[in-house]
Amino acid sequence: MKKLLLALLALASFGVANAQQYALFGTKTMFDAFENPSQKSFTLDSSRRFSSNFFLPYFGTNAINKGSSKFAIRKLTQEGVFDTRSLPIGTGEVNHFFENSNIYVAAFRLFKSYKYQKEMGFSWQIRSDAHIDYTNESLAIFDSFERFNKGQQYTGIFDSKGYEQSYHQFSFTYRENWDKRLAFGLKASLLSGILYNKLDIADSYLFIDPAASALLIGLNGNYSSNFSDFDEVNKKNFFPNFKNPGVSLSFGTNYTTKKGLFLMANIKDLGFIWWRSNTQRTTINQSKIIENLEDQSNTNQEIKDIFLLSEQSKKFLAPTNAKLDIYLSKRYGFYKPGLAVSKNLFYKGGDIAFVNTFIANDFSGSITPLYNLNGVFMVGLQAKYQTPNFELFIGTDNLMATSFQTMGMIKNDATVGSGPNGASFYMGVGIKFGNVVNHPQFADVIPGINDNEGGSFFKSLFSIFKRR
16 A cells, blocks of 8 residues: 555656646647647648657646645655654545646657648557545554554555556647638547556454563455556656557547637547456455564565465456547637646546636736636746747646645745645647648649549548448
């Protein structure tokens, strides 16, 4: 259990941490086009035919911790000290930790055809999602058993659950116009799993013998993983090898009304990973007496052995963190408001974001109040410079928490900050190159103007269903 709890919580200290960068929706950046598959990213008569990030930074990360453990987590992430003396014990109070990252290692996109405005792209991403509900006592027991009263019986104090899943995503995207106002797009992906953990402790018990240096601990639950010990994880685990393969599909549409209202809807990353390499699924229902409590490392190892000694090799399927997104916006001169609603389909959580973008020529700035459905309010800030052939953006979905976290780490001071702690940061650089995608009236050759392979993919697809 410590492996899952502390490994996930420690991620925030490295700044690599459910953020979707809503301020980039409807911007026609590469990020917008890859994340929202019906979106286009090329502009006729201005953009060049190809675009790529050229392995330059193109990523978004976010981590949030909510609950009374916030100071202990600040102590860990800002000072590097694991100290749980500030945690109230014996109440079974639940804390919540959320983590998400989306890193585009490589992205390439091309303008395929003037007719129907066809675009296609290829990308390599590294994705990570985590959500864990854990009690104060689940942290405190690995710090010092002396936090607990001798002779007192504790029940339900270690009841925790959560998951972490990370994987490579290799994708092909395709979009086209149905007509001048309506567009469709899809994103098909092959996945290669990296790390997986899932914990569900449904019942727990603790009693410390006042007369002897021993404790009795009981746990009842399930644990699944693709590695036995966090110490086993090394650089080799992070190279794609498809030992844990998977697939996912995203599809979406957008429509622009005559009055300029832009509407977009997507189903994102609907898929699964078949975890089958070095995987264990453990069912725990046992009590254990632990002696020699003076040695905290021995106590920690004895608790960990409850999980390790019950391991059974077993393959299993795990769904990806699929989402339903709806977005609408309209531009009024230099001001463009937007509303984004996102809901996870298989896991807890979602977001409601109100994007306020202010535009001056090629520059824009966005302020985004956001309510996470797990009960966290955040304010995001973004700056963007974008021309038809270049884009550069930088931002955060959680300005206050990120500022506190950064200052606290610089000062090595856990007293810096208040409220839910965490960090959020994203940035990207994209460049277009090649010939300009001119309108047929201004060029002798234009991709797809004599498209002999025939028309619209989506019209052909829909006509098949209509005939049936």
